[in-house]
Structures are given as structure tokens and as C-alpha cells.
Amino acid sequence: MKYLIETIGCQMNVCESDALSNMLSNYGMLQVHNIVDADVIILNTCSVRAQAEQKAFSYIGRVEELKKQKPNVKIIVIGCMAERLGIKIRKRFKSVDLVIGSKNINNFALKIVNLCNLAKIDNNILSKKSTEVGRCITIIRGCNNFCSYCVVPFVRGQEVSLDNKIIISECEEMVKSGAKEIMLLGQNVNSYKHGTVDFVSLVRDICKIDGLERLRFMTNHPKNLSDDLINLIATEKKVCHHVHLPMQSGSNKVLKEMNRNYTYEYYLALINKLRSKIADISITTDIIVGFPGETEKDFNNTLKALKDIFFDGLYVFRYSSRPNTRASRMVDDVPLEEKKRRHSIILNESNKISSEIVLSMVGKTFEVLVENFKSNILEGRTGGGRKVFIKSTSKDYVGKVFNVHISESKINSLFGNIV
Ligand code: SAM
Ligand code: SF4
Numbered sequence: 001m002k003y004l005i006e007t008i009g010c011q012m013n014v015c016e017s018d019a020l021s022n023m024l025s026n027y028g029m030l031q032v033h034n035i036v037d038a039d040v041i042i043l044n045t046c047s048v049r050a051q052a053e054q055k056a057f058s059y060i061g062r063v064e065e066l067k068k069q070k071p072n073v074k075i076i077v078i079g080c081m082a083e084r085l086g087i088k089i090r091k092r093f094k095s096v097d098l099v100i101g102s103k104n105i106n107n108f109a110l111k112i113v114n115l116c117n118l119a120k121i122d123n124n125i126l127s128k129k130s131t132e133v134g135r136c137i138t139i140i141r142g143c144n145n146f147c148s149y150c151v152v153p154f155v156r157g158q159e160v161s162l163d164n165k166i167i168i169s170e171c172e173e174m175v176k177s178g179a180k181e182i183m184l185l186g187q188n189v190n191s192y193k194h195g196t197v198d199f200v201s202l203v204r205d206i207c208k209i210d211g212l213e214r215l216r217f218m219t220n221h222p223k224n225l226s227d228d229l230i231n232l233i234a235t236e237k238k239v240c241h242h243v244h245l246p247m248q249s250g251s252n253k254v255l256k257e258m259n260r261n262y263t264y265e266y267y268l269a270l271i272n273k274l275r276s277k278i279a280d281i282s283i284t285t286d287i288i289v290g291f292p293g294e295t296e297k298d299f300n301n302t303l304k305a306l307k308d309i310f311f312d313g314l315y316v317f318r319y320s321s322r323p324n325t326r327a328s329r330m331v332d333d334v335p336l337e338e339k340k341r342r343h344s345i346i347l348n349e350s351n352k353i354s355s356e357i358v359l360s361m362v363g364k365t366f367e368v369l370v371e372n373f374k375s376n377i378l379e380g381r382t383g384g385g386r387k388v389f390i391k392s393t394s395k396d397y398v399g400k401v402f403n404v405h406i407s408e409s410k411i412n413s414l415f416g417n418i419v
Contacts, residue, residue, distance in 0.1 A: 001116055002030045004038035008055055009046025011218065012185050013079060015136040016105065017044045020078075023109035029116075035066065040074045040116060045081035047151050050320035056081050060093050067095045074115060076100070078108060080155040084323070103157050105141070133371045133399045134381075135179045139167050139202070140186035145221065147248075148259045148326035149291060149319060152187055159188065164197040164205070171206050180399050181214040181240075181369055182206065189217045190224040200228045207238040213401055214369055214383070218244040219286075222262050222270055234277045240383040241278055242312075245270070246286035250305030251298035254291050259326065264305060271309055282312040282384030287346055290319040290339030292330035299342050306349050312357055312384060313412075316346040351411075358386065358409040365419060368404040370397045380404070388414045 003024055007017040020042070021031055032038050041063050046052040060077065067073050076098040077089055083101030090099055098115050100108055142157040143150075171182055184203070186192060192199040199217075207215055215238050222245055233239050245267075249255050252263045274281050287302060306314070318339040321328045334342075368380040368388045373395035380388050380402075388404055390397075397418070406416040 001028075001039045002032045002037055003040040003042060004032050004035055005042045005044060006059060007044045008052050008059075009044070009048065009079070011136065011183075012138055012187070013044050013046055015138055015183075015185050016079075017042075018136070019138075020044075020108050020112075024112065027109075027113060035063070038073065040076065040112070041066075042076045042078060042112070045077060045079040047080035047084050047155050047322070049317060050322070053081050053085070057092075060089070060096065064093055064095050074098070076112060076115070078102075080151070083155045084151070102155055133179065133369065134181040134183065135174045136183040136185050137167065137170055137174075138162075138185045140189060140192045143187040144191075145188060145261075146259060146326070148257060148330075149288065149322065151322035151325055154324050156187070159191065161192045161194040164194045164202050167202065168205055168209075171212070172209055175209050175211045178399065180212065180401075181216065181371075182212060184215070184217040186217075187219060188221045188224060190220050190226070190229055200226070200232050203229075203232060203239065204236065207236050212238060214238055214240050216240045216242060216385075220245050222247075222260075222267050225270055225274075227273075230274055230277055233274075233281070240385070241280050242282045242284070242383065242385045243274060244284045244286075247302075247305065247309075248286060248288050249291065249294070249298065250302035251294070254294055254298050254302075257293060257327075257330070258288075258291060264301070268305075268309070280384065282382075282386075283309070284313040284385070285309075285311050285315075287314055287316045288319050289316060289342035289346060290334035292319070292327055292332055292334070294319075294334055294342075303345065303349060306346065306353070310353055310357075311350065312386075313354060314346070314350045316343055316350070318343050354412055355409075358412060358414055361386070361406050361414060362409050363406065365403050365405045366416075367401055368416075369401050370399065373398050382414075386414055387412070388416055390416055390418060392418075 005017045005021055007013050043059055045056040063075050074097045077096055078100045080102045082099045083103055086099045086101055100111055140161045142159045143152045144159045146153050190199045192202055220243055247267055248258055248260055250264050321332050366382045368382055370378045370380040372379040376393055378390040378392045378397050402418045404416040405419045406414050408415040
């Protein structure tokens, strides 16, 4: 039986789709990438922004059309939107066969297998056992923070940290099957705590795995980025010098309304601490524009923060009201056109900064883990997460770390030679 998984949303969703795909492949189901080849079409949804939900609705609509020609095709909708709008999805799309919300993640595979009349499979896989160099594993699910704009705590529930022994054994398995880099994922990854094991000790233990070259993690909430963790990033050779630290806004008034529990000054002090301990740290962030009540002055504070901090990269989102959240009871008073304007100003500024940063890397040498080989080009990444392309005729470099001299930059990408 052939299945296709379409994923909407963040890196965590991509990782969960990979894990699900691993479970289904273990059973003998074959993953395809062309929708017309699939017997089972699985859509992994996201509820974080209204746009993501609209995208899912239109995808299901298109798949329904396809099912008219191929009535035996099974349509399965999973993830956050399935959790939040399961009943609505079933009512509106009669041909959807199965809806599984994100709180039932542990039963995903079993339910799919039952629907397809297949035999039992191993339902305990947390990560994808592919042959890829870089893998990911979700170590903590849900979130307790209740930022006023965010639907995650409602659709994913309370924070649950997974058993450290299971995580370690999964990571060992990944390394045995060729992984060189592992990314630990969670909405608030550094609040991980299982019994007496906290995030810092978990990272230390994973780094002991022989054969693992690099470890990354995201997302970090500023209030949980402890001195211990900063020291660990500074001293543990395998931990990449990259921190994704969502700022959301540079205005204290907006941060308070967002219930982020820090001020801009606190955030800036964290950045300074990171940079003083780890000179080559790469810092990326998330920004929301057009939050209720965000004035031009608030927005300018965010823009100034961007210029002052000089982020290595960022994701910027236009605020959209999400049901049940505290902000949904505020007046969504920044007009869409204004949100779009602010969004594009932030994006332009970020691209300018990014081009300056990549240009400043030209002529220098960086450690690069080679992840892929395509059309005589090796693709790799620096510890800071920048993509590097290297001309080569051999794929034997894949999975190894090399010193690469950067000879050229284009927008966000770097080109270089192994030295
Ligand atoms: N847990 C992470 C944190 O707080 O740092 C972020 C996870 S959230 C799924 C990813 C990003 O989506 C957030 O950092 C925020 O910028 C954005 N986001 C969340 N809710 C949003 C909303 N209602 N409108 C626009 N952007 C939103
Ligand atoms: Fe949402 Fe805030 Fe939790 Fe991130 S920390 S998932 S933004 S509630």
C-alpha cells in the first residue's frame, strides 16, 4: 500500500511526519511523493496561524476532488487542526476517512493501520530511521506558557517530557544507522525535565554517543535559557553554535500583552551573555507584527531591535487571531494592509542583515558537515546553520565534517572549497 504525507507547519510537524512515515514504512507501506500514486493521503496540519488552517482546508478540498476519480483512496487528517476542528472537518469533507488530533499522537500509526486493515506495527518510534545525515527527535510535547496569541497549549496540551532513556536509545539507533547530526525539538525545548534529568544533563548524555558529530535544539524560550545551558553550548564540542531564540517584539508594552514574561532589556542581556561566551554564536528569532494594539512606535522598537541585535536570520509572522487565546479577546486593530507593510519592512531588513553576514564570511574557513550530494554539488551546513555548497565529483564526502574555505556568497548561501 502506498501513502503520501503532506505536512503544513513547523519543523516539529516535519519531524512528526517523518516519525509516522517511519512507522508506516516499518509495516511495509511505501512512501510516494506524487499524489496520484497514493492509496492513502495523510495531511499533517498546523493551527498556529489562520493561514496554515486555510491552506489545509484547500488541500483537503483538492484531495476530495481526486477521490471522486479514485474512490478507494483513504484521506486522513492529523495534527493540531485535526485536534481543534475535527468535527468541522468531518462535517465539511464527507470523504475524509480518519481525523486524528495532536493529543492522540501516540496512536497515529495504529489507527491508520486499522483503517487500512493492516497488521500490527511498532508504534513507539519517535524519530525517523532513514539514512539521512541530519535527523530530528521531539523530546517534549505541548506547552505550559500560554503566550496570549498562541493556540499551541490548547491543541497540544500540557508539556510532557519524554523518557530520557528512550530518547538516548533512539539517538543511539539514529547514529548507528548513519546520523551525524541530531536536532532535539520541542515548543520550549529547554524546559525539558524527566524525573531528575533536566535539559542540560540530557544534552550532555546525548553528546557522549560515539559517532555523533553535532547536536542542535529548538525552540528556546528566553526565560528558560539558563547560564548552565549557555556554558554547555560554549564548552561541549558537539553542540552547534546556533540558538533560535524567539523575541516576538522589541516593545515592552507588546511583550507584556503577549505574556512573554521578559522585557526587551532582559532579552538583550541574554544576547550579550551568549555573544560574550560564544564569539561565533549564530542567533535567529521569530517576530510577530501587527499584534493587537501594536503602534507605529512599538513596531519601530522591534525594527530597531533587529538592527541593534543583528540577527543571523528570522521568521516574521503577521498576527492572526486564534480561538480561545487571550489575545482573541483583544481588538485585532492593526489593518491587514498595515500588517503586510510591517511584515515586508522586517523581511527586507532581515535580508539586508543576512547578506551582510554572509558577505563577511567570504575568505574565512568554517567547519561544514556535508549532508547531501546532488548534480556534482555537495551541500552542507556550518555549525551556525548556514548552507554551504561545494563543487565535487564524489558523494563519499557525505556525512563527514570538513574545513571549508568560503570563496563566494549569494543572498543567503555560501560557496566554498574543502581545504
Ligand atoms: N514555542 C516557540 C516560542 O515561543 O518561542 C514558538 C512556537 S510557535 C509554534 C512558532 C511561532 O509562530 C511563534 O514564535 C510566533 O512567532 C508565531 N505565532 C504563534 N502564534 C501566532 C499567531 N497567532 N499569529 C502570528 N504568529 C504566531
Ligand atoms: Fe506558543 Fe508561547 Fe508555547 Fe511558544 S512558548 S508554543 S509561542 S505558548
